[in-house]
Amino acid sequence: MARIEDHIAPAARPAGISRPSTRRLDAAFRSGAGIFSILMLLIAWELFARSGKVTMFMLPPFTVVAKYIAADATSGVLWINLAVTLYRAMVGFFIAAVGGITLATLMSRFRLMRWFFDPIISVGFPMPKIAFLPVIILWLGVYDVSKICIVVFDSIFPVVTATLAGIAAVEKELLWSARNMGANERELTWQVVLPAASPQILTGLQVALPIALIVEIIAEMVMGGYGLGGAMMSASRFANSPGVFAGLVEIAIVGFVLIKVMAMLRHRLLVWHEETA
Amino acid sequence: MTSAAFRYLPLVLLALFWEALARFNIVDSLALPPLSKVAVAWVDLMRDGELVNNGAVSLYRVYAGLGLAIVIGGGLGMAMARWRTLDAFINPLVQLFYPLPKSALIPVTVIWLGFGDGSKILLIFLGCMIPVTIGAYNGARGSEQVLVWSARSMGASRLRLMWDVVVPSALPELLNGIRTALALAFILMVSSELIAAQQGFGYLIGYLGSTGAYEAMYAVVLTVAFLGFAADRIYQILMQWLLRWRE
Numbered sequence: 001m002a003r004i005e006d007h008i009a010p011a012a013r014p015a016g017i018s019r020p021s022t023r024r025l026d027a028a029f030r031s032g033a034g035i036f037s038i039l040m041l042l043i044a045w046e047l048f049a050r051s052g053k054v055t056m057f058m059l060p061p062f063t064v065v066a067k068y069i070a071a072d073a074t075s076g077v078l079w080i081n082l083a084v085t086l087y088r089a090m091v092g093f094f095i096a097a098v099g100g101i102t103l104a105t106l107m108s109r110f111r112l113m114r115w116f117f118d119p120i121i122s123v124g125f126p127m128p129k130i131a132f133l134p135v136i137i138l139w140l141g142v143y144d145v146s147k148i149c150i151v152v153f154d155s156i157f158p159v160v161t162a163t164l165a166g167i168a169a170v171e172k173e174l175l176w177s178a179r180n181m182g183a184n185e186r187e188l189t190w191q192v193v194l195p196a197a198s199p200q201i202l203t204g205l206q207v208a209l210p211i212a213l214i215v216e217i218i219a220e221m222v223m224g225g226y227g228l229g230g231a232m233m234s235a236s237r238f239a240n241s242p243g244v245f246a247g248l249v250e251i252a253i254v255g256f257v258l259i260k261v262m263a264m265l266r267h268r269l270l271v272w273h274e275e276t277a
Numbered sequence: 278m279t280s281a282a283f284r285y286l287p288l289v290l291l292a293l294f295w296e297a298l299a300r301f302n303i304v305d306s307l308a309l310p311p312l313s314k315v316a317v318a319w320v321d322l323m324r325d326g327e328l329v330n331n332g333a334v335s336l337y338r339v340y341a342g343l344g345l346a347i348v349i350g351g352g353l354g355m356a357m358a359r360w361r362t363l364d365a366f367i368n369p370l371v372q373l374f375y376p377l378p379k380s381a382l383i384p385v386t387v388i389w390l391g392f393g394d395g396s397k398i399l400l401i402f403l404g405c406m407i408p409v410t411i412g413a414y415n416g417a418r419g420s421e422q423v424l425v426w427s428a429r430s431m432g433a434s435r436l437r438l439m440w441d442v443v444v445p446s447a448l449p450e451l452l453n454g455i456r457t458a459l460a461l462a463f464i465l466m467v468s469s470e471l472i473a474a475q476q477g478f479g480y481l482i483g484y485l486g487s488t489g490a491y492e493a494m495y496a497v498v499l500t501v502a503f504l505g506f507a508a509d510r511i512y513q514i515l516m517q518w519l520l521r522w523r524e
Contacts, residue, residue, distance in 0.1 A: 033365035034369030038369055116287045119287050123506060126508075126510070129502070130467050131478070131482065134494060135495065135498060137486075218383075221383060229381070232384050233384060235384075244385060247384070254378075255377050256376045
């Protein structure tokens, strides 16, 4: 019973029955506390780094790191690395999304496809596929293709499993009525099955996106070259610790923005669905 | 029996296909050594103890990091769900670190703790902490208010309430969070060892690859993949057993 309330107004639940004015006060308190916490974290970082308890190498002050990022941004290095990382992660994610949805659709339509891929997906999903990275380097070298490949290989599994689950959960009545109105298999897939499964497909994509980023960063660190992860690795080789922390902050911002954009996209695409109402 | 064999037949076909590709020189046998030779290399690695020694180091790192994350992250998540002030201050930090691609922490933990066990355990702990905390938090928030009220009215103390009401009702979501963390722990273990380590599965893969011992490298890669898979399956069984009281 408390569950339903949770979904409607998560912030207001613990207060029990609250009037609108107190709810607004509560929200103001929460966002104030949020800004306060993040500011405190940055101030604590700065003070701790300058306290002399740790060396500059162990923890450079936040202001030093911020200056480093600003210098990278004005010299243009930051934008090149950012573009390279985003390009590979997004191309990989896009291929995994299209490929995963297609594969799952085919699997649910053709029994032979299902028979062949079902054990591969269920065994492959929980595997740490990043262990295959040296094998992919052996096959494809250390450039864009191999990095995109490992991103696809790692992020396609959640898309396939989520799409399969979504298609399996489509209400039979929808299928029956569409068939009854004379829809053929292709129309059924495009106009009924995929739209009805789209909330779950989007959930799969929301799981796959962080995986794509994590794997892209690892691939850059192992293989070197341009990119935010590659830059972090070369900074660490030269014991350039402001460079390492700058990379951490930059990658954190990229992850934050991408995940927010994905959540907004979900909200947009599912305007028709009851979850957004 | 036959139905299980039929179900997993594609995997056997895939293995045969691999063997054939390499045997008939359709692809370079250096890039893809025959599966049978990989198996021989695996036996050799087992016999001279390298696989076991490095594997023990890797698994120790995975479970030490994960264990810390479960205790600290689980406790924090449930505490946040019960005390609103704590929630208001800690939740934004969780939201801030949640989307961070955890692999970006690899060079940072190396700066702090070097190339040994410490940096790997810290990395896995930090990476696994967020999914466990979120699982515990969502689970504990979902515990029915009526149960909490009745326990209170029967005179349960705050700690007693936590242990008897909040923890059991948070368990399903907490266990799901731990499952995500388990997969993440394996990923972070292998990749951090590939990048900077002197021991462990990832180190062994990198070392064998750089000396051109590709058969042995494949053997270690497949071992890690299998262990990750097995860990998840065993965890699923454990999860069902822990939740057997439901329904």
